[in-house]
Amino acid sequence: MARATRATQPELDAAVQALRDGEVVGFPTETVYGLGANAQHASALQKVFVLKGRPTSHPLIVHLDSARFLHRWARAVPPAAARLAERFWPGPLTLVLPRADNVLDLVTGGQDTVAIRVPSHPMALQLLTAFGGGIAAPSANRYGHVSPTRAEHVREEFGEGVRVVLDGGECKVGLESTIVACLHGEVRLLRPGHISLTQLRHAVGKVASGPGAEAPRVPGSAQSHYAPVTPLRLVAAGQMERLADELSRGGVRVGVLAQRPPLGSFRSVTWVNAGTRLDRYAHDLYANLRTLDKIGATCLLVQEIPADERWDAVRDRLTRAAAGTATDPGELP
Numbered sequence: 281m282a283r284a285t286r287a288t289q290p291e292l293d294a295a296v297q298a299l300r301d302g303e304v305v306g307f308p309t310e311t312v313y314g315l316g317a318n319a320q321h322a323s324a325l326q327k328v329f330v331l332k333g334r335p336t337s338h339p340l341i342v343h344l345d346s347a348r349f350l351h352r353w354a355r356a357v358p359p360a361a362a363r364l365a366e367r368f369w370p371g372p373l374t375l376v377l378p379r380a381d382n383v384l385d386l387v388t389g390g391q392d393t394v395a396i397r398v399p400s401h402p403m404a405l406q407l408l409t410a411f412g413g414g415i416a417a418p419s420a421n422r423y424g425h426v427s428p429t430r431a432e433h434v435r436e437e438f439g440e441g442v443r444v445v446l447d448g449g450e451c452k453v454g455l456e457s458t459i460v461a462c463l464h465g466e467v468r469l470l471r472p473g474h475i476s477l478t479q480l481r482h483a484v485g486k487v488a489s490g491p492g493a494e495a496p497r498v499p500g501s502a503q504s505h506y507a508p509v510t511p512l513r514l515v516a517a518g519q520m521e522r523l524a525d526e527l528s529r530g531g532v533r534v535g536v537l538a539q540r541p542p543l544g545s546f547r548s549v550t551w552v553n554a555g556t557r558l559d560r561y562a563h564d565l566y567a568n569l570r571t572l573d574k575i576g577a578t579c580l581l582v583q584e585i586p587a588d589e590r591w592d593a594v595r596d597r598l599t600r601a602a603a604g605t606a607t608d609p610g611e612l613p
């Protein structure tokens with residue numbers, strides 16, 4: 281049975297109380313689960329960094345229940361940003377804007393900008409409204425690890441280290457939000473996500489992409505992000521059977537994430553067919569990587585995904601996951 285997408289009153293009360301006490305709370309969004317803290321509470325924010333093992337120079341996204349109080353967090357909202365907010369909020373879009381004076385350095389990483397998002401998951405909105413303030417939340421995973429798309433993933437990552445984890449079922453999108461900076465008179469895509477460059481351009485016209493000279497730091501774009509523990513390698517579709525066969529004959533246990541069923545059978549290969557539908561593939565990606573990470577494989581082989589723009593966000597995460605694992609599985613015994 282699908283889980284409820286709204287929290288019960290006692291669940292909500294416990295989560296709000298934890299936030300007021302300066303504790304961190306796991307909560308669902310439509311992209312991935314967040315590890316939330318009161319964005320105006322320095323020691324609560326510290327706990328987020330400690331739990332994640334994340335350097336405090338890496339800024340956090342502030343989640344709000346609507347654009348209503350945006351001006352409390354951003355000292356300027358350029359027209360393009362207002363248009364994007366109007367078009368895509370609530371939803372999987374994060375806007376990077378000039379920060380308001382009173383935003384804590386722990387939120388911004390000491391930068392002059394702040395990242396803000398209004399999520400669309402009903403339970404996230406319920407929590408934000410009941411709390412009545414901004415919730416700073418990175419993805420609820422240890423630094424550099426695979427993001428969580430189910431409540432049990434958050435427990436897997438942190439155990440009892442997090443007092444309350446709200447369970448809102450599986451995240452609909454499954455990949456982190458699209459991040460767009462609206463600074464210095466330009467609009468720039470910093471992290472690809474479910475909302476594509478084409479959709480952004482339809483909404484506001486010109487949109488640059490990638491880290492420009494003036495672009496703020498996006499530490500999530502550190503190469504080694506979103507990585508499973510098992511070494512991961514991207515493999516062309518036509519090479520998959522040969523490589524899987526070769527490795528398993530050599531006694532290596534292999535996990536495969538492909539977009540079709542295998543053509544033959546192999547001795548020690550776990551083959552996951554994630555299919556060719558983008559939304560489904562993205563929805564399942566992190567759960568699939570977590571599953572494959574647990575089979576005791578020496579390496580994971582991921583079929584290269586289509587080259588078109590629609591797959592940019594998936595490609596971005598897979599490329600980083602592959603970069604995050606040091607060993608080249610092609611060189612394993």
Ligand code: TXA
Nearest residue numbers: 311314339340393394395418419456457496498499500
């Ligand atoms: O979908 C999401 O965005 C999820 C859910 C929980 O909302 N959150 C998320 O947070 O992915 P996190 O911390 O894992 O990634 C946030 C990214 C980081 O790469 C961070 O560097 C970037 O946002 N970021 C935060 N503040 C920024 C700023 N002021 N300028 C540029 N990048 C910023």
Ligand code: MG
Nearest residue numbers: 418419427500
């Ligand atoms: Mg993250």
